[in-house]
Amino acid sequence: GNSVxxxxxxxxxxxxxxxxxxxxxxxxxxxxxxxxVQYPGEGLQLLLKATKADDKGSNKGFEATYRKETTxxxxxxxxVQVSDSAVYFCALSDNAGDDKIIFGKGTRLHIxx
Amino acid sequence: xxxxxxxxxxxxTEKSQAVAFWCDPISGHAxxxxxxxxxxxxxxxxxxxxxxxxxxxxxxxxDRFSAERLKGVDSTLKIQPAELGDSAMYLxxxxxxxxxxxxxxxxxxxx
Numbered sequence: 185g186n187s188v189x190x191x192x193x194x195x196x197x198x199x200x201x202x203x204x205x206x207x208x209x210x211x212x213x214x215x216x217x218x219x220x221v222q223y224p225g226e227g228l229q230l231l232l233k234a235t236k237a238d239d240k241g242s243n244k245g246f247e248a249t250y251r252k253e254t255t256x257x258x259x260x261x262x263x264v265q266v267s268d269s270a271v272y273f274c275a276l277s278d279n280a281g282d283d284k285i286i287f288g289k290g291t292r293l294h295i296x297x
Numbered sequence: 298x299x300x301x302x303x304x305x306x307x308x309x310t311e312k313s314q315a316v317a318f319w320c321d322p323i324s325g326h327a328x329x330x331x332x333x334x335x336x337x338x339x340x341x342x343x344x345x346x347x348x349x350x351x352x353x354x355x356x357x358x359x360d361r362f363s364a365e366r367l368k369g370v371d372s373t374l375k376i377q378p379a380e381l382g383d384s385a386m387y388l389x390x391x392x393x394x395x396x397x398x399x400x401x402x403x404x405x406x407x408x
Contacts, residue, residue: 289337
């Protein structure tokens with residue numbers, strides 16, 4: 185079945201450091217890929233998405249590229265801020281988000297000032 | 298900006314009691330989802346509605362869980378009787394096309 189594997193946390197970085205959170209997936213067909221973020225005490229928010237191979241999703245300085253050849257969708261940001269501290273979930277869907285979403289276990293990110 | 302509403306935000310109950318959670322999706326969103334998120338894990342789908350019809354409830358423990366969306370708008374998720382292992386965050390989401398929008402969740406603690 186479809187599944188998502190992401191790097192375990194917590195990840196602790198200093199402000200302005202470069203961030204990478206690795207995510208790989210297993211799926212039949214051509215899933216859509218997502219990164220969701222969950223700030224403390226809040227629900228999940230869509231951070232970015234990509235619906236086909238080689239697409240790059242971007243938002244708030246975060247980027248991720250849909251790599252079919254390596255079945256990966258790694259999240260990157262060039263300079264993190266304290267306000268980026270949250271839990272990040274990689275996810276996939278078989279039908280561009282209108283079908284159930286399969287989430288990874290989440291990666292907790294701590295940014296130190 | 299329209300949001301998915303959920304209530305209550307927090308619920309503490311004793312095992313064997315009944316609990317119910319309510320969700321009001323974004324207006325016009327035909328698809329509604331209930332997810333369960335155990336601490337330290339990603340959310341897992343419990344049930345998906347398209348309007349008032351259940352599309353997928355394959356992961357819903359039907360011996361104790363039930364969900365309804367009678368008029369195709371708001372929805373209720375019920376657990377009866379609650380068990381210790383049901384302690385989790387229950388998330389509701391709705392979608393119109395490609396993007397699912399999540400509510401703030403109901404955190405359930407079963408004692």
